[in-house]
Amino acid sequence: MKRPPILDPRRVPLDPSDLERAPALPSHLLTVDAVRGRFLNPKPWRPEFVEDAYRSEDLPPRPAAVLVALLDRPAGVTMLLTLRSEALLKHSGQVAFPGGRVDGTDAGAVETALRETREEIGIDPSAIEVLGEMPQYRTGTGYLVTPVVALLDPALELAGLRLEPAEVAEVFEVPLSFLMDPGNHQRRLFSWRQDDAEHQRSFYTMPWRPDPTREQEYFIWGATAAMLRNFYRFLAAK
Numbered sequence: 464m465k466r467p468p469i470l471d472p473r474r475v476p477l478d479p480s481d482l483e484r485a486p487a488l489p490s491h492l493l494t495v496d497a498v499r500g501r502f503l504n505p506k507p508w509r510p511e512f513v514e515d516a517y518r519s520e521d522l523p524p525r526p527a528a529v530l531v532a533l534l535d536r537p538a539g540v541t542m543l544l545t546l547r548s549e550a551l552l553k554h555s556g557q558v559a560f561p562g563g564r565v566d567g568t569d570a571g572a573v574e575t576a577l578r579e580t581r582e583e584i585g586i587d588p589s590a591i592e593v594l595g596e597m598p599q600y601r602t603g604t605g606y607l608v609t610p611v612v613a614l615l616d617p618a619l620e621l622a623g624l625r626l627e628p629a630e631v632a633e634v635f636e637v638p639l640s641f642l643m644d645p646g647n648h649q650r651r652l653f654s655w656r657q658d659d660a661e662h663q664r665s666f667y668t669m670p671w672r673p674d675p676t677r678e679q680e681y682f683i684w685g686a687t688a689a690m691l692r693n694f695y696r697f698l699a700a701k
Contacts, residue, residue, distance in 0.1 A: 527564045562580070
């Protein structure tokens with residue numbers, strides 16, 4: 464069954480059954496050393512999301528990779544995200560990790576994530592310390608995405624990055640403490656009628672405002688929010 468796309472996730476109502484909230488991660492789990500240590504000594508865990516096949520065709524998924532990039536800032540660890548160009552045919556104007564499809568010359572997901580990050584936002588691989596990979600996630604548009612978690616050189620300044628304007632409109636940072644707090648995760652319920660039956664799809668959003676007194680908002684949702692939710696589960700495992 465081909466399901467309708469969500470054209471405006473902001474207008475999708477909150478899921479009324481979403482009453483329980485997992486606890487926010489404590490600060491000692493959100494340090495660079497703690498994240499590095501978790502990859503060196505992972506705990507048993509299970510990803511909450513592995514696919515979003517609401518529009519997938521019956522074709523083999525195309526391999527892709529993204530860089531889940533962390534920065535150790537004086538005020539705390541942040542995560543680097545991008546705002547996709549409005550000119551793109553797919554995922555235009557959405558918040559996303561830097562990344563893209565695997566090329567035939569790439570040795571694997573890590574090389575893809577590093578190459579795409581350099582091409583999209585100008586960060587050289589020499590400024591990136593790869594920590595490890597997260598479970599693959601299949602998107603509704605037919606990609607099998609490997610999230611590659613990494614640390615960026617803390618001396619890196621966003622104002623000095625060279626963005627590829629055809630792909631990336633903006634790059635910004637979000638506090639890891641915000642993203643790893645389920646109190647900031649909104650579960651929404653998309654409903655539609657098809658073949659004389661009611662159907663529903665649940666998904667997460669994580670709207671973030673850099674300044675609560677202003678209207679500017681970065682609306683994180685879709686595959687990016689799902690992979691962030693998995694990252695929360697990974698760090699929260701005991």
